[in-house]
Amino acid sequence: MGSVFEPAGQHGDVDAKLVAALERLSRVFQLLLRDAAREHGLSPIQAQFLVHLLFHDLELRRVGRLAREFDLTRATVSDAVGALERKGLVSREPWPGDGRVATLRLTPAGKALAGELSTWAEVIRERLEGTPAEEKEVVLRFLMGLIGSLQRAGVISVARMCVTCRFFRPDAHPGGDAPHHCALLDAPLAVADLRTDCPEHEPATAS
Ligand code: SF4
Structure with a gap:
């Protein structure tokens, strides 16, 4: 099997074209994030941390959780968090459950900047507006x-x-408008209700 990036090899191969298309999209995301971050003198990961801190609760704001959340090394997280602290955008606080663990909080300046940065992917959402909901x-x-x-x-x-x-x-509810079910919320779920970042999520298997 040839590379998915070889144009000749993509001919008639939907899987290869899907991978190539997703890779192209990932470059779009990288470019948009890089430009938004650069506008504010930040690295892309610093910008992502600010937006993450804006929308997640204390547990997911623990310094140790960020490495797992973003699939980064602890050293990379530590560098980025240190830079955000020096810029006055985040501060460290002890984790209520264990004073030895640090959790991060946005400063007022960090919160304002995170709000601005949180729209960095809107241009992609705008492109989805004309597409039918079923699609x-x-x-x-x-x-x-x-x-x-x-x-x-x-x-x-x-x-x-x-x-x-x-x-x-x-x-769980075949044939209905909301065919799936959340056993925690005890509620049916339509496809549009499926969550991509649920605070109540618990892994189906140990990860
Ligand atoms: S991710 Fe959240 S909404 Fe979805 S099934 Fe789990 S608890 Fe329910």
Whole structure:
């Protein structure tokens, strides 16, 4: 089997074209994030940390969790957090459950900047507006399945999505508008309700 990046080898090979298309999209994400971060004198990972801190609770703001969340080494996390502290954008606080563990909090300046940075991917969402909802739901389900499969294969560490959650009951209500079910919330889930970053998520298997 040839490389998915060899144009001749892509001919008639939908899998190869999908991988190449996803790789192209990943470059778009990298470019958008890099430009947004650079505008504020930050590295891409510093910008991602700020946005993560804006939208996640104390537990996911622990310094030790960031390495796992972003699949980075502790040294890389430590460098980025140190830079954000020096810029006055984050501060460290003791974790309430264990004073030896540090958790991060955005300073007022960090919160304002994180709010601005949080729109860095909006240009992609705008491009989705004209696509029919059913088409997007098929793509969403496919992407969630792909990400879940990559997590199970150990390529990525964290994916807090319904499809990787122990409470997820796929096709529990066949034929309905909301065919899936969350056993924790005890609620049916339509495809549009499936979560990609759920605070209540618990892995279906140890990861
Ligand atoms: S707990 Fe969250 S991730 Fe798990 S099935 Fe329910 S809604 Fe989905």
